[in-house]
Each structure stands twice: as structure tokens, then as C-alpha cells.
Amino acid sequence: MLLFPAFLTLKGQSRTGLQAEKISLARASRLIDALPEADPWLRMPDASTLAWSESYTMNALMDLYDATGDTWYLREVASRGARLLEHRDDRRGVADGSGHIRPAWSMASKYVVAEGALKDEKGNIVVGIRSTPSAYNNFTTVEVVPGSDGRFTLKVRNEHFKRYETYENLSLSDTCERFVKRVVDDPMAPYSTRPGDYHDKKSNLVRIEFIKPGYQGPLPPQQVALSPVPLAFTGYLGVIYHPMLRFSEVVRSRPRLKKLLPYAESFIKAAEESYEDASRRLWREGPHSGEGYYLMCEKGESLPADNVGQPFNYLAKHVCAQLALHRLTGRPEYLERSEKMVNLFKNRLVYDSDKDLYTWNYWYEPMTTTGWKPEDNISHNVKVYEGKARVEDISHGGHDIHMVMAAYKMGIGFDRADIKRFANTFLKNVLTPDRKKITRLVDGSGDYPAYFNSLHQWLVLSEVEPEVARAGEYIYNHRQEETLPFTAKLLAIRR
Numbered sequence: 001m002l003l004f005p006a007f008l009t010l011k012g013q014s015r016t017g018l019q020a021e022k023i024s025l026a027r028a029s030r031l032i033d034a035l036p037e038a039d040p041w042l043r044m045p046d047a048s049t050l051a052w053s054e055s056y057t058m059n060a061l062m063d064l065y066d067a068t069g070d071t072w073y074l075r076e077v078a079s080r081g082a083r084l085l086e087h088r089d090d091r092r093g094v095a096d097g098s099g100h101i102r103p104a105w106s107m108a109s110k111y112v113v114a115e116g117a118l119k120d121e122k123g124n125i126v127v128g129i130r131s132t133p134s135a136y137n138n139f140t141t142v143e144v145v146p147g148s149d150g151r152f153t154l155k156v157r158n159e160h161f162k163r164y165e166t167y168e169n170l171s172l173s174d175t176c177e178r179f180v181k182r183v184v185d186d187p188m189a190p191y192s193t194r195p196g197d198y199h200d201k202k203s204n205l206v207r208i209e210f211i212k213p214g215y216q217g218p219l220p221p222q223q224v225a226l227s228p229v230p231l232a233f234t235g236y237l238g239v240i241y242h243p244m245l246r247f248s249e250v251v252r253s254r255p256r257l258k259k260l261l262p263y264a265e266s267f268i269k270a271a272e273e274s275y276e277d278a279s280r281r282l283w284r285e286g287p288h289s290g291e292g293y294y295l296m297c298e299k300g301e302s303l304p305a306d307n308v309g310q311p312f313n314y315l316a317k318h319v320c321a322q323l324a325l326h327r328l329t330g331r332p333e334y335l336e337r338s339e340k341m342v343n344l345f346k347n348r349l350v351y352d353s354d355k356d357l358y359t360w361n362y363w364y365e366p367m368t369t370t371g372w373k374p375e376d377n378i379s380h381n382v383k384v385y386e387g388k389a390r391v392e393d394i395s396h397g398g399h400d401i402h403m404v405m406a407a408y409k410m411g412i413g414f415d416r417a418d419i420k421r422f423a424n425t426f427l428k429n430v431l432t433p434d435r436k437k438i439t440r441l442v443d444g445s446g447d448y449p450a451y452f453n454s455l456h457q458w459l460v461l462s463e464v465e466p467e468v469a470r471a472g473e474y475i476y477n478h479r480q481e482e483t484l485p486f487t488a489k490l491l492a493i494r495r
Helices: 016-022 025-033 046-067 069-086 178-183 236-253 253-283 312-329 332-346 396-409 416-430 449-463 467-477 484-494
Strands: 114-117 125-131 142-145 150-157 164-171 196-199 207-211 221-225 282-285 291-292 350-352 357-359
Touching: 025 046, 025 484, 046 069, 046 236, 046 484, 069 236, 069 253, 114 142, 114 221, 150 178, 150 312, 178 207, 178 484, 236 253, 236 312, 253 282, 253 291, 253 312, 253 332, 291 312, 291 332, 312 332, 312 396, 332 396, 357 416, 396 449, 416 449, 416 467, 449 467, 449 484, 467 484
Parallel strands: 164 196
Antiparallel strands: 114 125, 125 207, 142 150, 142 221, 150 164, 282 291, 350 357
16 A cells, blocks of 8 residues: 655666766765755645655665764754654644544545545535545546436446446435445455446445435436545654654764754654554554554544554554654653564564575455454454455565664564574565566565665665675666665665
8 A cells, every 4th residue: 555665766877877976975965956845745745745755865864964974964854854743733733534633644645545425406415425445545436327216327437447337227215226325335345446347236446325314316417526534644653753763863862963952852752742642542462462563543544444453564664763762762662562563573474494584474464364354343444355465565675674673773573693584585585686676575576676766775784784785786786767765875884
């Protein structure tokens, strides 16, 4: 349900020219100058903008500070972080779809469920509709074509999925065999959807949430584009706060940076506010002793997989942020939760003894095992889910690697042998044997060149295994594209 990072990529230059200057402060400066001047939130006011774009820029700036000691980069992080906090829901006084105002950032685009309403001739709402597949519900439209005797045709479309559903001769009377809810709703609708033209096949795009009691029709002609239901998504907290807390640790540890201390303290306070709310509502112990996780959202809120644990990549960044908060505040709960999330991940690693490396899945049980049925009453939005293990991709896997290294440095969960195995995952599975291409998944399968943009996240392993840095630099110099985060990370490693 995630995008690969949307940071700046430059192409179209000769390979020789790129190799000569690609990993340099001059090139990093050029990439910074090429960043859009406008606040990215104004371009797309959605939490995903901050998580998959701005946070990468801020982490790159922190890497450049590590590489140079130049406080300009810190001042830029301070400015961007302060601006970013202005957009938090509680700072704007904006409630999400739950009606609550949260200390987090709302998203309201393709990742959440969408809703719409059919109205009578006077404009009164008489039918409520909800679209709950895994994503792109904001592309779903519903059209009413009136017939005779109060009957109507319903056309449900989603141009992203190229799926078109048609239901004829429908009625709003629950005593009629063509009662719209009976014909359209499918409690066994899968989490995903498939393209095609379907007639009278139960819907994989929408369900009828309510019908005004006693209303028999008619429905006038109308076409409704379903609207995303905003959600203050806690899964992005670790991703967004991580670079801000890196900044705070640096500033607090160096008296000469005291002018930046107010920014550092405000970032720490903001992160604590967010995690206080998220942990109170969404933290769960288990599934086994010594493990724990955060829910995607509360049951009935607007992520399709509501009331289900967040996948490993989100938990990974929570660990990075909360370990930093533990160091900054001394509060034990941050350490305790981090240990449990680390255990959840470590206990599900698959060891390949032939290659001496680890592979793992994107999610964990019940998503990877039993799934659930309607009678299990797990999710309001997804009534049935067929459990299936899906191997982690190398982009989201980069977040997992950040957690592994953050935990290793704190003496939690992983030792040097573990880090060597994750390094082998990078060297033997993520990279092709010639080290000029990448695979899609951490088991070495698949192909998706766009994930190259997030490969820099794996380079933190070079703190234990230097060959990771050498391999990272080699592939970077043999690619046409370049990114600020990749350049910055390699400069930080070279320092």
C-alpha cells in the first residue's frame, strides 16, 4: 500500500560525466538547488507527501551534516521540520474521518476507503456507499440510471483497475429479490480487485452502507465520484519523525549548536505527543510473549485493513524514532515497545544457510497465515482475507534495515553475525551478480528498476560490512539516475 520514495531524480547525462562528480558535495549542492522551493504539502496536502518525499530530503540533509559538519544543513532541517509540524492535524485544527483531531498527519488520497451518497430529487441522502479495496478507492464512481416503477440500474466503475460493474432492475425495497444491497454487497469480496466487465456479479468495488428506512424511490439520474475518508495515519509517524529526532540528538549533544536547541526541543515534544496518542489507542501486545505492534487504525476507521497490525516497514521506523526518544528522554516505554517490535520482526526471519543471509515477509500473521473470515469479525472494511505470505520488497525492506541497525547499536535483538547476514541479503539477493542491477524482493526475485531510488537505505549496513558501501558506490556510478539521498548517504559513509 505504499509508494517508493518520491525524491528528486536527475537523468540524461553521460555516464562518464556522472562518474566524475556524482558522489561529491558539488553534486549534492546541485541536487539541493534543484529541489522545489514551495512547501511540498501545498503541492499535495497529504501525509504520504511528507513520509515519502520530505522525510527523505531531511534525512539526506542530516547525512550531509554528518559528512561535513556544516551547520547550514542543520538549519535547513530545522526550518523544514518546523514547517512540517505546522501541517499536523492538531496544529491546523482539522479532524479526520473519525471526527477526532489527532497529533498526526492525515492522508486522504488513494490509500484510504472512499464514500459517497445517492440522493433523492430534493437532495436528501437516501443511500450510503463505501469502497474498500486495498487502494485507489478514490477512482471509484457510481452512476444511477432510472428505470420504471422505481427500479434503476447501477453502474460502478474504477478506471484505475479497469473494472466495470453493472446491476440492472434494482430496487430499494428490502422485500424485493432485486433489493440493491442483496444484489450488490459481497461479504466475501477480496482485499484486491481485478479488471473486467461484470454484470450482476457481486461487487468487488463497493458495498451499500445504509438505505434510508422506508424509502422506496425513485432515484433520479446521478453520477457520484466517491471521496476518500481522511485518516490521521500513525504508520507514518516513525518515517516523518526519524530525521527530526536525528537532528535533536545532534543538537542536544553539542553545546555550540545551542541556537538550534528550541527546534530540537519542539521536535522531541511533538514526537512524544504523537506517540502518546498512537500508543494509547493502537499499541497491542503479542502475538507471542515479548512481541508487540501498532494497529493500522482503529476498527471502522478508513484504512482498508483496519484493526490489523502495521507491516514491518512501519514498525521499523517506529523503532528508529522511539529508540531515539528513549535516548533523548530516558523514558523506558520507548525502549520496551522497541524491543517488542524488534522481537516480532526477528522471530519471523527466514535464515538461508547456503547463502548465510536472511529473508522475510512484508507482513506477519494473520495476514501471512490464516487470514480471516466474516465471522471472525476482525476488520470492518475487509470482511475476508486469504492469508498469504508475501516476501518483503527491497524498498520497504530498507526501512527494516534501518531498524536492524538502530537496534544493533543499542544492543537489542541483533549481533554482528546478524548484521553480516543482512549485508549478504543486500550483496547476494538485492544486487544482481554483476552489481549493476537490482531485484524487486529481498529473496532475490522479481524486477522493478524504480526501487533503485530507495537502495541507499541499505548502506547503513556498511558500518559493519564495508563491502556494502563499495557495492553501493559501484552500482550508483553505473546508473544514469542520481538522487540526493543516495549521494548524501555515500558522502556520509566516506567521511
